[in-house]
Amino acid sequence: MxxxxxxxxxxxxxxxxxxxxxxxxxxxxxxxxxxxxxxxxxxxxxxxxxxxxxxxxxxxxxxxxxxxxxxxxxxxxxxxxxxxxxxxxxxxxxxxxxxxxxxxxxxxxxxxxxxxxxxxxxxxxxxxxxxxxxxxxxxxxxxxxxxxxxxxxxxxxxxxxxxxxxxxxxxxxxxxxxxxxxxxxxxxxxxxxxxxxxxxxxxxxxxxxxxxxxxxxxxxxxxxxxxxxxxxxxxxxxxxxxxxxxxxxxxxxxxxxxxxxxxxxxxxxxxxxxxxxxxxxxxxxxxxxxWAPMVGSVAISTAEYMPRSGFLSRLGLTSGEAAIVRKDLKGVTRRRELISFFAVPIIFVAIFLIDTLTPGISGGGGSGALQIVTDLPVFLAGTIFALMISSISFGQESKSVMVLYSMPISPDQILKAKTFLALAFSLSATTAIAVVFWILGGQSALFFIENLVIAAAITVEEVMVGLGFGAAHPDFQERPRPRFVDPYWLILMLPVGFAVAAVTAVPIILRDIFVVASVSGPTPLYLFPAAIAFAIVVTAFGYRWARSSVRKLMAEYRI
Amino acid sequence: MDDFALQATSLSKSFGPTRAVDGISIAMKKGEILGLLGPNGSGKSTTMKLILGILKPDSGSIVVGGIEVTKDPVGVKKIVGYVPETPQTYEFLTGLEYLDFIADMYDIPHEERKARISQFLEGLQMAGHENEMIGGYSQGMKQKIAIIAALMHRPKILVMDEALNGLDPRSAKLVKDLLRNLANEGISVLFSTHVLEIAEALCDDVAIMYQGKVVASGTMADLRSQAGLPGSTLEEVFLKITGTGELDEIVRELSK
Structure with missing residues (x-):
């Protein structure tokens, strides 16, 4: 030695x-x-x-x-x-x-x-x-x-x-x-x-x-x-x-x-x-x-090649847009550097469950405390997952983004494909987490619906915020660890995302405060349309920002 | 005007203080193979990226297949096949999945793409490897996939940046012969290489770039004449024109 x-x-x-x-x-x-x-x-x-x-x-x-x-x-x-x-x-x-x-x-x-x-x-x-x-x-x-x-x-x-x-x-x-x-x-x-x-x-x-x-x-x-x-x-x-x-x-x-x-x-x-x-x-x-010193040749399938349109085209995606969605979907499961991003919400929920179920941590909190305990991860996980998945949409192309530059596909089409996949993933994850914690918390159906509506609104707006940051400040470098988004902007993105989510979640926050404080009265329903309207404004702003950023990004190869 | 597949006029591009392309003009006729030669860093790859619309020129104009690149880059990309200097693919896809992805991008009909992919895989001896992930491919195999991707949609113009790098002799010969056949059918090829023998054997015209400028262009006979070296090889002409021929002393030093 x-x-x-x-x-x-x-x-x-x-x-x-x-x-x-x-x-x-x-x-x-x-x-x-x-x-x-x-x-x-x-x-x-x-x-x-x-x-x-x-x-x-x-x-x-x-x-x-x-x-x-x-x-x-x-x-x-x-x-x-x-x-x-x-x-x-x-x-x-x-x-x-x-x-x-x-x-x-x-x-x-x-x-x-x-x-x-x-x-x-x-x-x-x-x-x-x-x-x-x-x-x-x-x-x-x-x-x-x-x-x-x-x-x-x-x-x-x-x-x-x-x-x-x-x-x-x-x-x-x-x-x-x-x-x-x-x-x-x-x-x-x-x-x-x-x-x-x-x-x-x-x-x-x-x-x-x-x-x-x-x-x-x-x-x-x-x-x-x-x-x-x-x-x-x-x-x-x-x-x-x-x-x-x-x-x-x-x-x-x-x-x-x-x-x-x-x-x-x-x-x-x-x-x-x-x-x-x-x-x-x-x-x-x-x-x-x-230790495998070299990447081995990995055969994925031996089936005969049969090109097909798939259901994505029936959802309104063009051939090129659907190709990007399918490519990114394969990357999710095959790229080791992406796994951690998709694993985060699962880990987040699992660890939260462990903490919740460990005696002495939440058991003595009563139904009000449990209400918050089961609401919080729905919105936090929705926020974090949507932000992370959408913000890495462009940076995860890495150096291979050159392929997109040389293909006959417009920036708007690329954004459409990226938005589609980020929304599909994030909304699925948010719904799944909402259901898990609904069952865990034993909430009423009305509470679950209220949570789901606001969580979905948060997810959609966070996807757009993430796409905006991801398209405006992508990081295509691969060494030593891919970052996908410029880290300084990533640091800024998180508080922006949380602030937006917090404003949108005001109806739920007030409702839970009423529950914890044992204040009787109906859920402040009138706040829900305001929260949805806010989410729509954020979504529209995020989309416009993402669109102009992608157009600027794809106008010239600068890597 | 209609005889030209490509016309680039007074093209310039700088990266910060570095002037990568300095006021060059290139014209390529339909069915012509134009070789772009030059030492490393002479601006060949930048020129190709400008032609494809991947980079924006600081000044000058580029018309490809009758389409102005800056006005309709997507339109240009539809009729051009591009092989980059290093094969940029998605390494987590299999060769077949990547080619299917490219076919989707060009909207190639299913039956046609299946036949084309199969033919190219067989021809370039990639059959049997198509279901393996590209990350496990050798450099030459990646290059073959990049070449197939560029040819699959029957482009009118091919832009090939060091396209024969890493290919085995059989595949290199096949690609060279294929390019000649395609040129005979009216497809134009802009081809950069460091291997001067290939340029000499394959190209109809040659443009030599040095420090961002085209310092000589024309047929082989034109270049020999410009260099004042009748009967010489392209290597001798190239070294003379680019002023990089004084190698003897360096070799002597390195051999010590």
């Missing part, structure tokens, strides 16, 4: 993460250099230390005599919280890295993530896995920086400094452990992809989407605080099981540090290191066995 090679690969992988454009000035830009991550870590750590210090001052002011203060029981609760937070950090860090890694690392094209290079350069699997894990750990090092920064002043104030040092050391190991876990998942997902693509036919691509969703939900559930609290509660009655859960060993070691049990602390610290080493070994084996 050559440490210089590992360092060189780590730097290359970090650069490929940071340099999301092909700008020739990348080398001169401080924000494109790996050192920016360290600078950000230190800056965030410093800011968190400052906030932690302010909290410490407030603590001293509120409890001048510590536990002996008048409200000493609260002081004790806070001290316990700080101690448990410190003990929990080494368990939290790898989980956070895994979640971030799954969301942001797995959709990177291998040819842009420099991972193909390993196939022809003299680099061993161990060196590559170590470097890749290190780069992932480094990229997400902000997570422990936040927690360690906030807890440092409190740890000093409460004489938990040794515990903090232990948390720091174990967090560093936890970061690397998270990176290694991402490597294992990457190889596993790659295996699933090749297995699915190689053996199965059309329906199997949906299976890949399903597997992707399942992996994220399982991982999220594994590190979901609500679920973890339930697990810890159940474990508290069977504490003997804890030593058999490796991910908790770091926290067990810190607990031993707090208890002054040096032997236990040493044993579990060493076990944490050994567990990480074992994961490295597994990652190397999994990668060696499952």
């Amino acid at each position: 050559d440490l210089r090679k590992i360092y060189a690969i780590t730097i290359a992988l970090s650069k490929s993460q940071l340099r999301t454009s092909t700008s020739g000035r990348a080398g001169a830009n401080i924000f494109r250099r790996p050192s920016i991550i360290l600078i950000l870590d230190l800056a965030v750590f410093g800011a968190c230390v400052f906030f932690g210090y302010l909290f410490t001052v407030a603590l001293q002011y509120s409890f001048p005599a510590g536990a002996a203060s008048p409200d000493g029981q609260y002081y004790n609760v806070l001290v316990k919280l700080v101690r448990e937070a410190l003990i929990f950090i080494p368990t939290f860090v790898p989980g956070s890295v895994v979640i971030a890694g799954v969301l942001f690392e797995l959709n990177i094209s291998s040819k842009f993530s420099a991972s193909d290079t390993v196939n022809w350069l003299p680099i061993t699997q161990v060196e590559y896995v170590a470097a890749s894990a290190l780069s992932v750990a480094y990229n997400y090092s902000l997570v422990p920086a936040v927690f360690l920064g906030i807890t440092l002043p409190l740890a000093v104030q409460l004489s938990y400094a040794p515990l903090w040092v232990g948390a720091l050391l174990l967090s560093v190991i936890g970061l690397f452990t998270g990176g290694i876990l991402v490597e294992i998942i990457r190889a596993a997902v790659n295996r699933v992809s090749t297995l699915v693509a190689g053996r199965a036919r059309k329906g199997a691509f949906a299976l890949r989407l399903l597997l992707f969703v399942v992996i994220i939900i399982v991982i999220d559930t594994s590190f979901n605080p609500n679920v973890l609290i339930q697990v810890v509660n159940s474990l508290s009655s069977t504490l003997t099981l804890v030593p058999f859960v490796p991910i908790l060993w770091g926290s067990v070691a810190l607990d031993a540090v707090f208890a002054g049990d040096a032997v236990r602390a040493t044993v579990f610290s060493a076990a944490t290191v050994l567990f990480t080493a074992l994961l490295v070994w597994i990652a190397v084996k999994v990668r060696s066995r499952y």
